[in-house]
Amino acid sequence: MIGRRLYLDGVSVIFDGFRALNNLALVVEPGEMRAVIGPNGAGKTTMMDVITGKTRPTTGVVTFGDLDLTRMDEASIANLGIGRKFQKPTVFDALTVFENLELALKAPRGPVPCLRWLLPAPGRARIEEVMTETGLTERAYDRAGILSHGQKQWLEIGMLMMQEPDLMLVDEPVAGMTDAETEHTAKLLARIAGRHSVVVVEHDLEFVRALGCKVTVLSEGTVLSEGSIDHVQNDPRVVEVYLGR
Numbered sequence: 001m002i003g004r005r006l007y008l009d010g011v012s013v014i015f016d017g018f019r020a021l022n023n024l025a026l027v028v029e030p031g032e033m034r035a036v037i038g039p040n041g042a043g044k045t046t047m048m049d050v051i052t053g054k055t056r057p058t059t060g061v062v063t064f065g066d067l068d069l070t071r072m073d074e075a076s077i078a079n080l081g082i083g084r085k086f087q088k089p090t091v092f093d094a095l096t097v098f099e100n101l102e103l104a105l106k107a108p109r110g111p112v113p114c115l116r117w118l119l120p121a122p123g124r125a126r127i128e129e130v131m132t133e134t135g136l137t138e139r140a141y142d143r144a145g146i147l148s149h150g151q152k153q154w155l156e157i158g159m160l161m162m163q164e165p166d167l168m169l170v171d172e173p174v175a176g177m178t179d180a181e182t183e184h185t186a187k188l189l190a191r192i193a194g195r196h197s198v199v200v201v202e203h204d205l206e207f208v209r210a211l212g213c214k215v216t217v218l219s220e221g222t223v224l225s226e227g228s229i230d231h232v233q234n235d236p237r238v239v240e241v242y243l244g245r
């Protein structure tokens with residue numbers, strides 16, 4: 001799949017005189033995975049809000065391929081193939097894993113969409129594929145409400161995968177996970193990247209290391225450092241504002 005390149009340059013967001021983003025630049029290539037880290041208040045959430053059209057930048061360029069995201073609303077940006085997973089899982093607890101994935105399916109629906117056996121074969125196959133990838137096959141017919149915290153997060157990542165976004169934005173996926181769940185999540189996201197671009201905002205540096213991707217460090221709304229995890233962890237400016245705390 002040939003995706004689009006995400007490009008931000010000179011992006012500032014000013015709330016009542018306060019610069020939540022300050023001349024931010026970021027380029028994420030098609031199929032790339034990027035981790036974004038930074039102390040509280042660095043602007044990570046605001047950056048995601050700008051990309052998804054929730055917040056309009058005060059100044060700056062935000063494009064996805066040749067499309068100007070600053071001129072599009074949230075719904076159009078989502079339709080374009082930019083999917084976002086918030087920190088808290090928002091799966092439907094009363095529905096099974098299969099049904100949650102079915103709901104997220106983009107494929108055209110028949111007249112009685114709730115009857116599983118009427119689901120077109122490609123839809124079923126895609127759901128089964130996503131359950132395999134996320135490791136949820138054995139829980140297919142369990143209600144989402146009884147899944148572990150980690151499994152709920154994977155289900156939500158799976159729901160995003162069903163929509164086949166070009167770009168997936170994932171906010172703190174491993175907060176509250178066990179070590180084993182964290183490792184599973186790193187492997188899952190690494191498999192997804194390549195087919196989709198993935199931007200992961202995370203505080204857990206061991207997890208970021210396991211992703212094995214380029215890291216962008218934000219501080220005070222701008223890029224403080226960028227490169228491999230070793231590069232940024234050894235950057236004295238990063239040590240000072242973030243890691244040395």
Ligand SMILES: Nc1ncnc2c1ncn2[C@@H]1O[C@H](COP(=O)(O)OP(=O)(O)OP(=O)(O)O)[C@@H](O)[C@H]1O
Nearest residue numbers: 015018019020038039040041042043044045046047
């Ligand atoms: N709607 C708003 N109005 C005013 N200030 C805001 C608004 N949204 C965010 N801010 C401020 O902008 C700054 C950046 O916030 P942001 O939430 O983007 O940081 P963050 O890096 O995501 O932090 P955290 O790691 O705590 O989630 C913070 O100081 C925050 O208080």
